[in-house]
Amino acid sequence: MRKALEFQGVHKSFGQNSALVDAFFSAHWGEVHALLGENGAGKSTLMNIASGLYAPDKGLVKISDKPVIIDGPQAANDFGVGMIHQHFKLVENMTVLENIVLAHGQGGWRKSLQRVRKQISDISNEIGFDIDPDAQVNTLSVSEQQRTEIIKVLIGGAKILILDEPTAVLTDEESTGLLDQLQIFAEQGKCIILITHKLREVFSHANRVTVMRGGKTIDSGQSPKNLTPEKLSKLMVGEPTEISRISYSPPKETVLELNGIFSKRDNGHTALDNFNLKLNAGQVYGLAGVGGNGQTELAEILMGVRSMNSGEFILSGTPLTNPSPSRVRALGLTCVPAERYIYGLAGDLSVMDNCVITHLKSGQFGTFFWTNRRAINKETKQAIIDSEIHGAEPSTRARLLSGGNAQKLVLARELAGSATVLLAHSPTRGLDVRACTAVHEALRKSASNGTAVLLLSEDLDEIFAISDQIGVINNGRLVGEFNSPADRSKIGHLMVSHH
Structure with missing residues (x-):
C-alpha cells in the first residue's frame, strides 16, 4: 500500500521548549490511521506541519x-x-455558507454561494449532519461549529483528511456515524488520520495506530488487532491508567434551582424551553444531550453572560434576575467553560496571571493597590507541578499552551477554591486518558467536599463515569432524569428522540 503522508526525523521547537524531537510517522492511502499520545506529546504540532501552519x-x-x-x-x-482543528478556524460574524465560500469559493461570490449551498446540503445528508447554511457561526453550539469544519474540509476536496479529536463533542450515535463515514472515505482511497484519545475508536475504526510521547514517536504503524487497551494506554502514558468508581452519598440541601427557564438564541430561535433543574450539595449531576440542544445557552446563563427571557434562577437560596458574572461568583458558582479561550483564559496574559485572576478579590495575594507577585509566582509554580501543565512556566503566555494543557490551567484555577456550585462544561474535551482521570477525580473530590457539580457533556462515557444522577436535555427541555446506574440505551434514545 502506497504512503500518503510521511514524516522523517522531524524537529520543532517553540523558544526553549521542544515540541517534536526526531519524530517519524507514515500513513497510507486507503486507511484510517489513529495518532495517539498525551497532551503535549506533539500530535497536533506534527499535523500542523502537514496543514501548513508550522514549518519544521x-x-x-x-x-x-x-x-x-x-x-x-x-x-x-x-x-x-x-485538517479539522481542535480549535475551529471559522469567522464568527459570518454564516456557515459564507465561511465555506471564503475557503473554497470559485467563479464569483454569487455563483460560489449557489454551488456551495448545494454541496453543504449533499454532504450533510450523506453524513447525517443537520446544519443551517444561513446560520451565523457565533450562534452555533460547539458541536455545530465542528460539523461546519468537517463539511468545509470535505468540500475543499481533501484527499488526506486529518481530524483532531473530531468526536469530542458528538454523541455515541453521531460519533459512530462519522467514523463509519471516514472508513468509507478510506475505502474510496483517501487517507484518514484520526487524532483521538478514545481508545474504543482506535479498536473499532482504525487500520493502524501511531503513539507519541514527549515529542517522540514511541510506536508506529501497528494494527490495533495486535494491541489491547491496557498495552495502548501504557504506550501513551507510560503506565496503565484506571478510573476508580465514584462513592455515592445521599443528596444534601438544594443549592441551585432553575424553574421554567426560557431563553432564545441570538438568531431568535428557542434555546431553552421551560427548562427545570434542581442541584443538591455533594452530588455530581450529569446533563447529557446532543450538541445544540441548549447546553451552551444554559451554561452562559449560569455564568452570567447571557440573559434569560423568563423563569426562576435561585442560587444559594438567592433569587437572581439575569445576574452578572461577578454576582454568580460571589454566590459561590465557579465554571470550567467549554470554550476555554473565550470564557476561561486571556490568551495574551501569562500563565501566572490566568492562574490567580479569579482569586484576587479574596485578598490572598494582597490588595487592589499592591499584589504579592512572589506569592503568586510560587502558587502558580505549584499549580503547574500539581496539574502537570506541560510546557508551562509562570511567564508563559496562555495562548502558547496546547489545548489540553490550557484546560488543565483552567481546572487548576477553578478547583483551587471552595465553591458551592461547580459548572463543568465538557471539562475533558481534548484531554488524554490520564488527564481525564485526573479531572474526573477532581470533580468527585469537589462533590465529596460538599460542592454541587453540574457536568454538561456530550460524552456519555464521561457522564456515566462520575455522575450519581443523570438528566437528558433535548430541544431545550429536561426530558428525563435517572439515578445511577442508569440504562445507557434509554438515555441515548431520549437524546436523539424528537420532543
Missing part, C-alpha cells in the same frame, strides 16, 4: 512518496491535505 526546524515531509515543502495552508490544500 529539521526533517523531511513526503506526500505520495515525494519530498514536499508545505509553506502555508494554501500549499497544504493544493497537496490535498485538509
Whole structure:
C-alpha cells in the first residue's frame, strides 16, 4: 500500500521548549490511521506541519512518496491535505455558507454561494449532519461549529483528511456515524488520520495506530488487532491508567434551582424551553444531550453572560434576575467553560496571571493597590507541578499552551477554591486518558467536599463515569432524569428522540 503522508526525523521547537524531537510517522492511502499520545506529546504540532501552519526546524515531509515543502495552508490544500482543528478556524460574524465560500469559493461570490449551498446540503445528508447554511457561526453550539469544519474540509476536496479529536463533542450515535463515514472515505482511497484519545475508536475504526510521547514517536504503524487497551494506554502514558468508581452519598440541601427557564438564541430561535433543574450539595449531576440542544445557552446563563427571557434562577437560596458574572461568583458558582479561550483564559496574559485572576478579590495575594507577585509566582509554580501543565512556566503566555494543557490551567484555577456550585462544561474535551482521570477525580473530590457539580457533556462515557444522577436535555427541555446506574440505551434514545 502506497504512503500518503510521511514524516522523517522531524524537529520543532517553540523558544526553549521542544515540541517534536526526531519524530517519524507514515500513513497510507486507503486507511484510517489513529495518532495517539498525551497532551503535549506533539500530535497536533506534527499535523500542523502537514496543514501548513508550522514549518519544521529539521526533517523531511513526503506526500505520495515525494519530498514536499508545505509553506502555508494554501500549499497544504493544493497537496490535498485538509485538517479539522481542535480549535475551529471559522469567522464568527459570518454564516456557515459564507465561511465555506471564503475557503473554497470559485467563479464569483454569487455563483460560489449557489454551488456551495448545494454541496453543504449533499454532504450533510450523506453524513447525517443537520446544519443551517444561513446560520451565523457565533450562534452555533460547539458541536455545530465542528460539523461546519468537517463539511468545509470535505468540500475543499481533501484527499488526506486529518481530524483532531473530531468526536469530542458528538454523541455515541453521531460519533459512530462519522467514523463509519471516514472508513468509507478510506475505502474510496483517501487517507484518514484520526487524532483521538478514545481508545474504543482506535479498536473499532482504525487500520493502524501511531503513539507519541514527549515529542517522540514511541510506536508506529501497528494494527490495533495486535494491541489491547491496557498495552495502548501504557504506550501513551507510560503506565496503565484506571478510573476508580465514584462513592455515592445521599443528596444534601438544594443549592441551585432553575424553574421554567426560557431563553432564545441570538438568531431568535428557542434555546431553552421551560427548562427545570434542581442541584443538591455533594452530588455530581450529569446533563447529557446532543450538541445544540441548549447546553451552551444554559451554561452562559449560569455564568452570567447571557440573559434569560423568563423563569426562576435561585442560587444559594438567592433569587437572581439575569445576574452578572461577578454576582454568580460571589454566590459561590465557579465554571470550567467549554470554550476555554473565550470564557476561561486571556490568551495574551501569562500563565501566572490566568492562574490567580479569579482569586484576587479574596485578598490572598494582597490588595487592589499592591499584589504579592512572589506569592503568586510560587502558587502558580505549584499549580503547574500539581496539574502537570506541560510546557508551562509562570511567564508563559496562555495562548502558547496546547489545548489540553490550557484546560488543565483552567481546572487548576477553578478547583483551587471552595465553591458551592461547580459548572463543568465538557471539562475533558481534548484531554488524554490520564488527564481525564485526573479531572474526573477532581470533580468527585469537589462533590465529596460538599460542592454541587453540574457536568454538561456530550460524552456519555464521561457522564456515566462520575455522575450519581443523570438528566437528558433535548430541544431545550429536561426530558428525563435517572439515578445511577442508569440504562445507557434509554438515555441515548431520549437524546436523539424528537420532543
